Amino acid sequence: xxxxxxxxxxxxxxxxxxxxxxxxxxxxxxxxxxxxxxxxxxxxxxxxxxxxxxxxxxxxxxxxxxxxxxxxxxxxxxxxxxxxxxxxxxxxxxxxxxxxxxxxxxxxxxxxxxxxxxxxxxxxxxxxxxxxxxxxxxxxxxxxxxxxxxxxxxxxxxxxxxxxxxxxxxxxxxxxxxxxxxxxxxxxxxxxxxxxxxxxxxxxxxxxxxxxxxxxxxxxxxxxxxxxxxxxxxxxxxxxxxxxxxxxxxxxxxxxxxxxxxxxxxxxxxxxxxxxxxxxxxxxxxxxxxxxxxxxxxxxx
Numbered sequence: 344x345x346x347x348x349x350x351x352x353x354x355x356x357x358x359x360x361x362x363x364x365x366x367x368x369x370x371x372x373x374x375x376x377x378x379x380x381x382x383x384x385x386x387x388x389x390x391x392x393x394x395x396x397x398x399x400x401x402x403x404x405x406x407x408x409x410x411x412x413x414x415x416x417x418x419x420x421x422x423x424x425x426x427x428x429x430x431x432x433x434x435x436x437x438x439x440x441x442x443x444x445x446x447x448x449x450x451x452x453x454x455x456x457x458x459x460x461x462x463x464x465x466x467x468x469x470x471x472x473x474x475x476x477x478x479x480x481x482x483x484x485x486x487x488x489x490x491x492x493x494x495x496x497x498x499x500x501x502x503x504x505x506x507x508x509x510x511x512x513x514x515x516x517x518x519x520x521x522x523x524x525x526x527x528x529x530x531x532x533x534x535x536x537x538x539x540x541x542x543x544x545x546x547x548x549x550x551x552x553x554x555x556x557x558x559x560x561x562x563x564x565x566x567x568x569x570x571x572x573x574x575x576x577x578x579x580x581x582x583x584x585x586x587x588x589x590x591x592x593x594x595x596x597x598x599x600x601x602x603x604x605x606x607x608x609x610x611x612x613x614x615x616x617x618x619x620x621x622x623x624x625x626x627x628x629x630x631x632x633x634x635x636x637x638x639x640x641x642x643x644x
Contacts, residue, residue: 362474366448369476369495372502372534373422373446377412379576380538380568384408386515390561398522400560404515410441410568411579415587420448425590427579436578440590440623442488443481450477453490454607456509458525458550462487462607478506478530484619485593486609486641487601489528503533509548523559525550541566592631593622596638608643 384406391400409429416423426441449472454462477492491506510526511517527546533539543564549557573580600607611617621628621637628634 365474368497368502370422372495372497373476374414374417375534376532376539376568377414377424379571379573380410380412381571382408382410383567385565386562388560388562391559393559401516401520401562409575411576413583422446425583427582429576429579438579438582440483442483443485445479445481447477447479449473449475450492452604453477453492454487454601456489456511456525460511460609460611464604464606467492476504478504482619484622485590485597486618487607501533503531505529505531523547523549538568538570540568589629592634593638596635600638600642610641610643613640
């Protein structure tokens with residue numbers, strides 16, 4: 344009996360060490376996405392399913408940019424990274440606060456996008472997310488975008504994470520198209536020798552309550568992040584030093600909203616203005632007293 348107990352404890356100890364080593368691999372892979380990158384954004388519509396001769400496919404998109412990925416939080420079970428896009432000439436760079444990605448280990452609470460600016464609060468079991476990381480992606484104003492939980496894979500010299508989830512239309516589409524209202528995203532983040540790749544295979548979906556989803560088209564996205572010297576992104580680093588306190592207030596307010604653990608519906612506009620235009624107004628929205636009420640005004644009761 345004593346030998347069985349010792350063997351059991353030994354196996355548990357080995358299992359714990361293996362899990363800890365795997366978690367450290369995951370953390371290293373996630374944090375390796377930080378730094379300064381030359382980014383190529385590529386999107387092309389691949390297949391059409393609508394039986395409509397007047398249907399016009401989205402134009403193929405090729406774009407480039409310089410982006411700084413700032414490590415915001417580095418905790419044992421949470422890693423947060425803010426993307427900052429650098430635009431304009433090097434002598435007069437302009438910083439665009441871009442998307443944010445948070446990674447949470449064995450997270451059980453998700454806000455999954457439904458449609459038409461509604462996110463459903465979903466609780467998963469601990470068994471469902473064992474060893475997994477949830478990627479939570481946020482808009483430029485730190486409002487929710489999409490979330491999904493999957494396992495990081497490290498095999499044959501590769502490190503990657505794959506997930507499928509629903510999302511609102513991307514910025515490149517929602518100002519131009521109204522013939523669909525949901526993007527089913529199949530995301531793959533892969534770490535490579537010179538940086539990382541964001542690989543996507545997406546469905547353009549019409550979603551209505553009480554009806555099955557209708558896929559009108561599919562698209563391929565292939566975004567490459569090629570590492571360059573951090574000094575090329577100094578303007579973004581300086582921006583973050585000057586503005587990080589403000590955006591910490593914004594994140595804290597959204598954390599308060601998310602902690603209510605209930606379905607979330609957001610207004611598209613308040614007084615005919617979208618949220619990011621309020622929050623990008625540095626002069627009038629720079630404290631909790633001004634930021635918290637405006638965010639709350641976008642949350643439907």
